[in-house]
Amino acid sequence: MKVGIVCAFDTYFDRVSLLKEYYEEKGASVEVYSSDFSHRKKVKIPMQSPVTLQIPTLPYQKNLSFARIRSHIHFSKDVLRKIHSQTFDRLHVLIPCNSLAKTMSIYKKKHPQTQLIFDIIDLWPETMPISRWKDHFPFTVWKNTRDRYLNIADLVYTECDLFQEVLNQEDNPKFHTLYWARQEMPLQAKLDLKDHEISFCYLGSMNNIIDIQFIASLCAACTEYKKVKLHLIGDGESKDELVQNVKSKGVEVIDHHKIFDQQEKQRIFDQCHFGLNVMKENVVVGLTMKSLDYMCGQLPIINTIPGDTKDFCEKENIGFHVPHDQIHQMAKVICNQTIQENYNQRENIKSLYLRYFTKQSFFNEINQIESMIK
Numbered sequence: 001m002k003v004g005i006v007c008a009f010d011t012y013f014d015r016v017s018l019l020k021e022y023y024e025e026k027g028a029s030v031e032v033y034s035s036d037f038s039h040r041k042k043v044k045i046p047m048q049s050p051v052t053l054q055i056p057t058l059p060y061q062k063n064l065s066f067a068r069i070r071s072h073i074h075f076s077k078d079v080l081r082k083i084h085s086q087t088f089d090r091l092h093v094l095i096p097c098n099s100l101a102k103t104m105s106i107y108k109k110k111h112p113q114t115q116l117i118f119d120i121i122d123l124w125p126e127t128m129p130i131s132r133w134k135d136h137f138p139f140t141v142w143k144n145t146r147d148r149y150l151n152i153a154d155l156v157y158t159e160c161d162l163f164q165e166v167l168n169q170e171d172n173p174k175f176h177t178l179y180w181a182r183q184e185m186p187l188q189a190k191l192d193l194k195d196h197e198i199s200f201c202y203l204g205s206m207n208n209i210i211d212i213q214f215i216a217s218l219c220a221a222c223t224e225y226k227k228v229k230l231h232l233i234g235d236g237e238s239k240d241e242l243v244q245n246v247k248s249k250g251v252e253v254i255d256h257h258k259i260f261d262q263q264e265k266q267r268i269f270d271q272c273h274f275g276l277n278v279m280k281e282n283v284v285v286g287l288t289m290k291s292l293d294y295m296c297g298q299l300p301i302i303n304t305i306p307g308d309t310k311d312f313c314e315k316e317n318i319g320f321h322v323p324h325d326q327i328h329q330m331a332k333v334i335c336n337q338t339i340q341e342n343y344n345q346r347e348n349i350k351s352l353y354l355r356y357f358t359k360q361s362f363f364n365e366i367n368q369i370e371s372m373i374k
Helices: 012-024 066-083 099-110 140-149 161-166 211-220 241-245 262-270 289-294 308-315 322-335 339-356 359-373
Strands: 002-007 029-035 054-055 090-095 115-120 155-158 175-177 195-204 226-233 252-255 274-277 301-303 318-319
Touching: 002 012, 012 029, 012 090, 012 359, 029 066, 054 066, 054 155, 066 099, 066 339, 090 099, 090 289, 099 115, 099 140, 155 161, 161 175, 161 195, 195 262, 195 289, 211 226, 211 241, 226 241, 226 262, 241 252, 262 289, 274 289, 274 318, 289 301, 289 339, 308 318, 308 339, 318 322
Parallel strands: 002 029, 002 090, 029 054, 090 115, 115 155, 155 175, 195 226, 195 274, 226 252, 274 301, 301 318
Antiparallel strands: none
């Protein structure tokens, strides 16, 4: 069995590595095609695992730009040129970029015996904070470049249930949810929680889709009941704005900068009551990578995103879903939580992680989906 995996972005390599390992365990030979340009860092990058072939890619500096869309289109066409004469038993394509849906559908029409899988990791432009423009040119063209070709695939994975709702595909038997997964297993926690204060953690990129006003308002509301601390792990173009806004509310900010070591992150999580999983209201995301970090670290979450994570908060008691119009009411609930109640949520979020988001659960889910479609 010969499998090709196509992935435009280094930010998706964790998922690609798991997919490559899964297919190789099934006895397949796997080739991974990716870009030589980092979407996150906006620089050229050397080839790294799990990639087997890099595609030279046009650089761009702004996420909302024609240069970015042009780069994605060129990448998608160049991948097609690289593989058009090859025959795969399975072609597993991570989307975005949206233009891959079109070019890989062209490959499928030429090679109808190849099983084509689209793996939707993000919805562009839906996940962008541009609600005024999403239904206008050129964003409608960008969106339709993906949507009009989805049914060409033999199977479509979505990284959360919410994406199927947004795409109006909840009843399509081709569509199946395949959650993100992590190689890491939970470490032994050594909790150091203070009852007289409330400590939050924000992990990840501090960019234009996080809701800084919400974070500042929640912290300010909590200061009415307890001393508030905010631990930051990460960087981003909006970091200074976040720090200034929160500090102006009388909150102590502890900046840990970028940390990738799991044990070091765990040490910080053990000092915090909650992790912040907060995005602007018009961003369409059902599950974030940072929430998996929190889950693996056994840290309950304060959540604002809809769909899967909201359901997990309400049904699994892994933290609190906080609507934007209920910040003050929820601040009182959060600050009145006992240490024992927080411990209980930590056990719940660890259990949820082990059930849905480990490598083994990822492999099991693919096996189950494939048994259903054979």
